[in-house]
Amino acid sequence: MESGICRGMGLIRATLASLKFRRLSRWIKRGRDTDFAWSVATTGSWIPRSQSNPLREFFDARRDQGGPGICKWRHYFEIYDRHLCRFRGQQAYVLEIGVHSGGSLAMWHDYFGAKAFIYGVDIMPECRAYEAPGIKIFIGDQADRSFWRDFRRRVPCLDIVIDDGGHEPEQQIVSLEELLPFLRPGGIYLCEDIHGTGNKFAAYLHGLADRLNDAAQINDFPDDDTRRLFGRTTAFQSAVGSMHLYPFVAVLERNAIPVAELRAARHGTQWQPF
Numbered sequence: 001m002e003s004g005i006c007r008g009m010g011l012i013r014a015t016l017a018s019l020k021f022r023r024l025s026r027w028i029k030r031g032r033d034t035d036f037a038w039s040v041a042t043t044g045s046w047i048p049r050s051q052s053n054p055l056r057e058f059f060d061a062r063r064d065q066g067g068p069g070i071c072k073w074r075h076y077f078e079i080y081d082r083h084l085c086r087f088r089g090q091q092a093y094v095l096e097i098g099v100h101s102g103g104s105l106a107m108w109h110d111y112f113g114a115k116a117f118i119y120g121v122d123i124m125p126e127c128r129a130y131e132a133p134g135i136k137i138f139i140g141d142q143a144d145r146s147f148w149r150d151f152r153r154r155v156p157c158l159d160i161v162i163d164d165g166g167h168e169p170e171q172q173i174v175s176l177e178e179l180l181p182f183l184r185p186g187g188i189y190l191c192e193d194i195h196g197t198g199n200k201f202a203a204y205l206h207g208l209a210d211r212l213n214d215a216a217q218i219n220d221f222p223d224d225d226t227r228r229l230f231g232r233t234t235a236f237q238s239a240v241g242s243m244h245l246y247p248f249v250a251v252l253e254r255n256a257i258p259v260a261e262l263r264a265a266r267h268g269t270q271w272q273p274f
């Protein structure tokens with residue numbers, strides 16, 4: 001009897017979820033299909049291009065002088081520097097999934113400095129060859145949750161994860177689920193090479209992003225101007241402060257301090273009279 005009720009509830013929940021998805025898919029399609037009339041810039045961009053970028057300079061030096069190979073899209077260097085520069089010179093714990101020829105681990109070591117701990121993960125045992133002072137290599141499959149359980153026991157903590165591994169959605173999802181909660185407060189999770197429209201990992205990220213807007217616990221306090229809207233955050237909102245999408249890259253930032261509540265207020269004495 002009880003299991004019949006549970007099955008009935010499960011069916012109702014699945015039907016509601018499917019209706020919600022169908023309702024949302026119209027809006028996803030609308031976003032994808034909108035033909036924006038972009039204005040043509042006549043006076044150039046108001047965002048100054050940063051003059052120097054130590055990561056791009058390291059990358060270009062590899063082209064000019066040779067050394068262990070690095071393979072990166074060029075626009076990634078602006079993204080890295082924007083989100084990661086505050087960790088430079090710090091005792092930061094940095095993991096890159098995907099070692100290949102070892103050059104990018106050397107680049108991170110150069111960028112973050114001698115106090116940082118750089119970890120590399122790769123499925124190819126030969127990548128152990130790229131271990132060096134300040135750089136430790138772990139061999140394993142990023143889609144294997146038991147590998148990450150073991151990894152978490154072997155490193156003290158993580159501040160930064162850069163996923164440049166196999167690039168399959170299932171690998172990217174498992175790695176994110178196993179490592180995002182392990183990041184120290186204020187940490188950064190960056191996933192590279194999310195390619196193609198309709199990408200499954202991108203769709204998963206849209207699902208996560210939806211959770212940032214959860215307002216189920218928000219209440220109105222009409223009599224109190226300092227607490228007009230107030231609500232407790234969900235565990236996800238408390239931990240994750242922001243998500244950023246770039247061409248082929250997503251960045252999630254963990255809050256430095258857990259956010260317990262969100263509130264809106266009205267400040268000022270003059271309001272529209274109509």
Ligand SMILES: C[S@@+](CC[C@H](N)C(=O)[O-])C[C@H]1O[C@@H](n2cnc3c(N)ncnc32)[C@H](O)[C@@H]1O
Nearest residue numbers: 070071098099100104122123141142164165166
């Ligand atoms: C794009 S390359 C990494 C490039 C390197 N980060 C760089 O910037 O030069 C991808 C690497 O991911 C590794 N890889 C592929 N599948 C993997 C998996 N399931 N788990 C861990 N590493 C994987 C490959 O062996 C390869 O070395």
